[in-house]
Amino acid sequence: MGVFLMVPRCAVRRRWAPLRWLTGFHRSTSVQQCSTNALGLLQQRKQLPSVVPRPWDSRSRGRRALHAGSSRLQEVMLTSERYGVRRLPFSHVSEGDVAFFEQIMPGRVITNAEELKPFNVDWLKSVRGCSKLMLKPQTTAEVSQVLRYCYERNLAVNPQGGNTGLVGGSVPVFDEIILSTVLMNRITSFDKVSGILVCQAGCILEKLNEYLEEQGFIMPLDLGAKGSCHIGGNVATNAGGLRLLRYGSLRGTVLGLEVVLADGSALDCLASLRKDNTGYDLKQLFIGSEGTLGVITAVSILCPQKPKAVNLAFLGCQSFAKVLETFTTCRAMLGEILSAYEFMDERCMELVERHLKLTSPVRDSPFYVLIETSGSNSTHDEEKLNNFLEQAMTSGLVTDGTVATDEKKIKPQLQNQPLQFSRGGTSPGLGKLKTALERMPMPVFIPSGVLEA
Secondary structure: OOOOOEOOOOOEOOOEOOOOOOOOOOOOHHHHHHOHHHHHHHHHHHOOOOOOOOOOOOOOHHHOOOOOOOOOHHHOOEHHHHHOOOOOOOOOOOHHHHHHHHHHOOOOEEOOHHHHHHHHEOOOOOOEOOOOOEEOOOOHHHHHHHHHHHHHHOOOEEEEOOOOOOOOOOOOOOOOEEEEOOOOOOEEEEEOOOOEEEEEOOOEHHHHHHHHHHOOEOOOOOOOOOOOOEHHHHHHOOOOOOOHHHHOOHHHHEEEEEEEOOOOOEEEEOOOOOOOOOOOOOHHHHOOOOOOOOEEEEEEEEOOEOOOEEEEEEEEEOOHHHHHHHHHHHHHHHHHHEEEEEEEEHHHHHHHHHHHOEOOOOOOOOEEEEEEEEEOOHHHHHHHHHHHHHHHHHOOOOOEEEEEOOHHHHOOOOOOOOEOOOOOOEOOOHHHHHHHHHOOOOOOOOOHHHHHO
């Protein structure tokens, strides 16, 4: 989850507050462009220095050395030291502050240094903060109380969900208070007629999908980090995922949000109506805002019905041009049943074999393609898929491949022992390779929309 810092007393357009100003740099140029007036106002009120280079700029790129291979958190350099940023004049957490939070949420205030360590370091172990306090609210009202108090006390807050992001945006830079949504994991309602799910922001994506599958539905979003990422963080980062080609982005499937602003005021846009053309569509401001406008506390999302027939095909191509041609042919011949089209190169496959001890079912190809179809009629879908594969092989677009049609082979559990695949034909472990590739500690799949664009 990649939600970011909340900084109080930064009233922009009255109650709207940018939340990433603590470190003195911005997440992207678009934030700078949209917040020009805000920056001027903040410089007047806080006497901020000019904007320092972003950590991901080319000017700082040489200093960005990842520590993904390290198992000890103490080896990760502090973010402030790595990027040379300085703390702005916000208040420090006092014993009185801790006592106040204990009154609001007894037993859910973490101050132990050992317990805080994993929440101060990002998933890649590339950046580290030094927060001394983490809060675990369970309701929107508690989040509102916390942010209102921090706004009045001039305390910086870092919202955090599953902490699965790969850009370090979910961990503190200095000693900000970590506001974790881990306990905000309640499903409020689900309407089987409309397929609309309402839940809190801390619900884990995989748990939501398991709940929906029991009802005959699925989440419109699928990610490699689904076992630990939170739906609130998915919305805050506008995550794409593997199902984007079929179900679109979260900007289309999210129907409503409940958000708490930096001053503690709650914004209730938690609509559960798909066809709603009343007033301003305020939820779109928070989808993809990455925490710069508020903390998402609840989500209303439209969920598609669970497909009755799912097929996977893993193919080898000799060039990237063939990958694109295969995609064009695939989209034309599979049409409405095409749900995912992902590709990876030979280097990605080498990493899978080396680190996950898996053996590829298709070898000796510079590029690989993973195709997923989902529909309501297995006979119809398999026939369309076979026709496509025959066309792709005879035309030279694909040189080798394997197919899995059994659900048990498509969705197996990862095991520790190496897997062996048959060359060509139906592979008994293709689903394990798909799951493994999703869980690689680096972006392996290119979002489907990239090819379509």
